Amino acid sequence: MTDIFDVPELEVRRRRWRRPNLIVGAVLVGLVVATAAVSYVWTPFDPEQVNVADRFLGVGEAGHLLGTDQFGRDIASQLMVGARNTLFVGVLAVSIAIAVGIPLGGVAAVRRGWVEELVMRLSDLMFAFPAVLLAILLVAALGPSTTSAMVAIGLAYVPIVARVTRGASLPVLERDFVRAARGYGRGRVFIFVRHVLPNIASVLIVQATVLFALAILAEAALSFLGIGTQPPTPSWGRSLNDAQTFISVAPTLALWPGLAIALSVLGFNLLGDGLRDALDPRLEVRRT
Amino acid sequence: MGVWQCALVASPSLRSGTPLTHGGRTPTPSTIPTVLVLVVRRLLIFAVTLWAASVVVFVVLSVLPGDPATLILGTQATPESLAALRAELGLDRPVVVQYLDWLGGVVSGDLGTSYISGLPIGEQILDRLAVTIPLAAFGITLSILGAVPAGIAAAARHRRLPDAMISTASQLGLAVPAFWAGLMFVTFLAVRWRIFPAGGFPGWSEDFWGSVRALVLPAVSLALVQGAILTRYVRSAVLEVLGEDFIRTARAKGLTRSAALWRHGLRNAAIPVVTILGLQLAALLAGTVVIESVFVLPGLGNLLLQAITRRDLLLVQSAAFVITAVILAVNLLVDLTYPFIDPRVRRT
Numbered sequence: 137m138t139d140i141f142d143v144p145e146l147e148v149r150r151r152r153w154r155r156p157n158l159i160v161g162a163v164l165v166g167l168v169v170a171t172a173a174v175s176y177v178w179t180p181f182d183p184e185q186v187n188v189a190d191r192f193l194g195v196g197e198a199g200h201l202l203g204t205d206q207f208g209r210d211i212a213s214q215l216m217v218g219a220r221n222t223l224f225v226g227v228l229a230v231s232i233a234i235a236v237g238i239p240l241g242g243v244a245a246v247r248r249g250w251v252e253e254l255v256m257r258l259s260d261l262m263f264a265f266p267a268v269l270l271a272i273l274l275v276a277a278l279g280p281s282t283t284s285a286m287v288a289i290g291l292a293y294v295p296i297v298a299r300v301t302r303g304a305s306l307p308v309l310e311r312d313f314v315r316a317a318r319g320y321g322r323g324r325v326f327i328f329v330r331h332v333l334p335n336i337a338s339v340l341i342v343q344a345t346v347l348f349a350l351a352i353l354a355e356a357a358l359s360f361l362g363i364g365t366q367p368p369t370p371s372w373g374r375s376l377n378d379a380q381t382f383i384s385v386a387p388t389l390a391l392w393p394g395l396a397i398a399l400s401v402l403g404f405n406l407l408g409d410g411l412r413d414a415l416d417p418r419l420e421v422r423r424t
Numbered sequence: 425m426g427v428w429q430c431a432l433v434a435s436p437s438l439r440s441g442t443p444l445t446h447g448g449r450t451p452t453p454s455t456i457p458t459v460l461v462l463v464v465r466r467l468l469i470f471a472v473t474l475w476a477a478s479v480v481v482f483v484v485l486s487v488l489p490g491d492p493a494t495l496i497l498g499t500q501a502t503p504e505s506l507a508a509l510r511a512e513l514g515l516d517r518p519v520v521v522q523y524l525d526w527l528g529g530v531v532s533g534d535l536g537t538s539y540i541s542g543l544p545i546g547e548q549i550l551d552r553l554a555v556t557i558p559l560a561a562f563g564i565t566l567s568i569l570g571a572v573p574a575g576i577a578a579a580a581r582h583r584r585l586p587d588a589m590i591s592t593a594s595q596l597g598l599a600v601p602a603f604w605a606g607l608m609f610v611t612f613l614a615v616r617w618r619i620f621p622a623g624g625f626p627g628w629s630e631d632f633w634g635s636v637r638a639l640v641l642p643a644v645s646l647a648l649v650q651g652a653i654l655t656r657y658v659r660s661a662v663l664e665v666l667g668e669d670f671i672r673t674a675r676a677k678g679l680t681r682s683a684a685l686w687r688h689g690l691r692n693a694a695i696p697v698v699t700i701l702g703l704q705l706a707a708l709l710a711g712t713v714v715i716e717s718v719f720v721l722p723g724l725g726n727l728l729l730q731a732i733t734r735r736d737l738l739l740v741q742s743a744a745f746v747i748t749a750v751i752l753a754v755n756l757l758v759d760l761t762y763p764f765i766d767p768r769v770r771r772t
Contacts, residue, residue, distance in 0.1 A: 265477070268714070269713065276740055356601050356603075356604075360601075398596075398604070401598070402596065
């Protein structure tokens with residue numbers, strides 16, 4: 137006899153993760169991570185090897201898979217090493233945003249009153265500065281470098297993380313187990329770390345994934361403007377800046393770094409969407 | 425009917441959660457103070473935020489390494505001449521005094537003169553805004569023209585081929601950096617096929633249509649990305665509204681699906697979309713900084729970057745503040761339109 141509660145739970149759980157956007161996103165992100173990892177041990181050519189005789193080679197010429205740039209450097213090798221920089225910037229920018237944003241949002245949610253008001257008004261103010269503009273200002277103050285770009289992008293996303301943390305924490309703080317913990321005499325910090333954070337982790341993971349994509353775009357824009365990653369460190373945005381100079385000589389030079397940026401951002405966006413659907417199926421019903 | 429008269433005719437029978445439909449409202453004097461209070465409160469918040477933004481811009485840039493006096497006179501200058509120039513520029517005064525002096529200038533409309541070029545900053549910024557504002561307006565118009573029909577079409581054909589195609593296209597659009605789209609346009613439409621100019625700006629008074637043509641590719645590049653984001657919001661807003669009880673009621677009354685959507689759905693869906701539009705204009709203005717660099721347009725973003733490269737502190741400060749002020753003003757306008765789109769706001 138089949139019991140109605142005899143649902144094949146494992147199958148349900150498996151299906152939850154079997155979503156096209158999640159799979160495509162994970163594959164694209166995996167590809168970027170793998171490329172960056174492989175670049176530490178192998179690249180088709182030395183990415184910094186200048187060879188003026190082989191300038192502007194086309195796709196597949198002289199063994200160069202994607203051709204060469206204005207200095208005769210192998211584009212494929214440059215892109216592979218550039219993936220490291222992209223991931224590095226993303227990881228650090230998102231870490232800064234999370235490290236500052238979660239405590240801020242948490243304090244606002246737990247303390248309420250004037251503390252909450254202050255944090256929220258400050259984040260409103262930060263919203264008036266678009267991330268790229270704030271990053272440009274901070275880079276102007278700190279001097280152009282990858283670190284400045286990471287700090288600037290990370291700080292620009294602090295208010296987003298703080299708001300999401302506060303918004304997600306408030307309903308959790310009203311739940312019975314939090315009241316029980318308060319009754320037990322647990323402190324605010326303990327309650328936030330032990331009871332609230334695990335319950336809002338999925339929201340934060342999704343937010344972090346989306347911010348990662350935004351950080352990649354922001355770093356590319358800053359490096360394109362010449363105020364992000366500095367040469368000789370290979371960066372996709374920087375390569376686009378070089379490509380602009382030689383656009384009439386080698387029009388396809390701008391194609392590859394741009395595709396690399398677009399595919400990485402697409403990967404992180406899809407991964408974020410897929411995770412949101414998988415971790416909170418109720419949201420999917422509302423969204424689709 | 426003007427917007428102000430429109431604000432005076434809210435029906436007292438409208439309750440929160442009641443759908444918005446046209447007509448059927450009677451004038452009630454009690455709504456005047458509500459709208460006034462709303463507007464005054466919003467204006468106060470605007471003023472405070474604007475002031476706070478000026479503090480942020482000033483503080484960020486006051487830690488800028490590099491002394492403007494050394495930059496102007498060079499590293500060979502004597503300490504005496506450096507000190508004299510610092511005194512002339514007012515850089516030897518306390519930071520608070522420098523801030524108040526700058527703020528006073530901003531309020532009275534006199535932004536001072538650039539340390540480096542010696543040109544009046546206010547005039548330079550105004551000249552550049554004549555390129556940036558039309559570019560941003562052009563970009564947002566194109567993005568609305570593309571995104572609103574696409575979002576509605578996707579929602580109306582939910583989970584069918586048009587929806588899948590539009591959703592995929594907007595996902596791709598989200599991933600493409602606007603400046604890369606710009607570079608691709610330059611590569612193909614300007615360098616290869618010579619349909620549009622690759623960059624530069626002739627000036628509105630010199631060649632009006634040439635100027636419009638110069639802004640087409642930059643505006644399309646901006647609109648591609650912003651349009652992709654907007655499409656997603658329009659789609660989900662319309663989908664949300666289509667699931668509401670009042671649409672079911674309208675359908676039960678015999679309205680077709682599209683008639684119910686046009687009569688009752690779109691105005692309700694407009695509220696979240698307008699909010700996003702305000703935020704998007706901010707992103708778009710920031711995006712112009714990068715796009716102006718791709719198309720070599722003499723806009724405000726271009727001026728800001730030049731000022732950063734030359735370490736022209738006062739100019740960076742003022743240009744960044746003007747961009748922020750424009751963004752805050754746009755958000756103020758968006759907030760002030762709520763009571764006119766959504767009568768429920770007037771009652772809260």
